[in-house]
Amino acid sequence: MGKNLGFLSFGHWSPSPQSQARSAADVLLQSIELAEAAEQLGLDGAYYRVHHFARQLASPFPLLAAVGARTKRIEIGTGVIDMRYENPFYMAEDAGAADLISGGRLQLGLSRGSPEQVIEGWRHFGYAPAEGQSDADMGRQHAELFLDLLQGKGFARPNPRPMFPNPPGLLRLEPFSEGLRERIWWGSGSDATAIWAARMGMNLQSSTLKDDETGEPFHIQQARQIRAYRQAWAAAGHARTPRVSVSRSIFALVNDRDRAYFGGRTDVDHVGMLDETTRAIFGRSYAAEPDVLVEQLRQDQAIAEADTLLLTVPNQLGVAYNAHVIEAILQHVAPALGWR
Known part of the structure; x- marks a missing residue:
């Protein structure tokens, strides 16, 4: 089945001499350049991770707006924004602006968040769960409010003597971008949150x-998990068809540099404790000669179920190498699997 293919960058930087991304400026500028290169190669999406208090990409909207201004066709998204940290009102304005700059290409992935660099980092941003609430509940509550704001309904009473004339009725946040509400994704780590x-x-x-x-x-x-999500979607009676993405590390070994970086590894799933109470499973990576890779990927049931596949890229190896990684997948793997 045909697939939307995008890249997902964690946006790491490190002062190490081995890194092509040694500063925040390097990562931000290279993130824009990789989106431009990916669009020229025919990739469908440029997605970025969001992590606070880390040498990685953080506030996503300046980057998303810049990518939107420098590209024409490619979808631009996140995977994922930790909603425990977000002011839904300010975020609705940021998202509306970035979506309008890109001509309606934003695909925003949100989530309740993942293990982080600091203890309860959201508290430093001014947020705390209400009595009887968990931080995950708070994240989902912020998300629900954000979704509500994206419907564009007026809710704020206008000043009777405003600086500028107001339209009639209650006021909504501006700028409003029509259709963005349908391009919001939820990063789900369990069957229950996928159903939600x-x-x-x-x-x-x-x-x-x-x-x-x-x-x-x-x-x-x-x-x-994907099948449970689709069943719940059908049961909810939504009018449109939903989209589902999965992410994978996939490397087609087509030259000596690929083999030096990624060859000779046999990869398997890993199971461990994510925190004191959560047992998690981390999916394998794929790295092989193209014909072997195609056969391995044919067995991946979740890729088969999804309509969108995000390729996690080793951003510290630089734009040119990451463009090569993307091109190798598009040339040697995607056609054989019917993704193209």
Whole structure:
């Protein structure tokens, strides 16, 4: 089945001499350049991780707006914005502006968040769960408010003597971007949150990490999660067809440099404790000669279930090498699997 193919960059930087991205400026500028290169190669999406208090990409909207201004066709997204940290009102303005700059190409992935660099970092941003609430509940509450604001309904009473004339009725946040509400995704780590995302009318993002709910191989658990999501979507009676993405590290070994970086590794799923109570499973990476890679990927049930595949890229190896990684997938792997 045909697939939307995008890249997902974690945006790491390091002062190490081995890194092509040694500063925040390097990562931000290279993130824009990689989106431009990916668009020229025919890739469908440029997606970026969001992590606070880390040498990685953080506030996504300046980057998304810059990519939107420098590209014409490629989808621009996140995977994922930690909603525990977000002011939904300010975020709705930022998202509306970035979406209008890009001509309606934003695909925003949100989530309740993942293990982070600091203890309860959201508290430093001024947020705390209400009595009887968990931080995950707070993240989902912020997301629900954000989704509500994206509908563009007026809610704020106008000043009777405003600086500028107002339209009639209650006022909404501006700038408003029509259609953005349908391009919001939820990054889900469990079957239950995937079902919640379906009920809320969000697309589904599933990464290479999820709760280990059955002990089966990762791709089988993830495929089951996707099917549960689609069933819940149908039951909710939404009018449109939802989108589902999965992310994978996939490297086609086509030259000596590829083999030096990624060859000779046999990769398997890994299981471990994400925190004190959560047993998680981390899906395998793929790195092989193209014909072997095609056969391995044919067995991945979750990739088969998804309509969108995000290729995680080793951004510290530089724009030119990452463009090569993308081109190798597009040339040697995607056609054989019917993704193109």
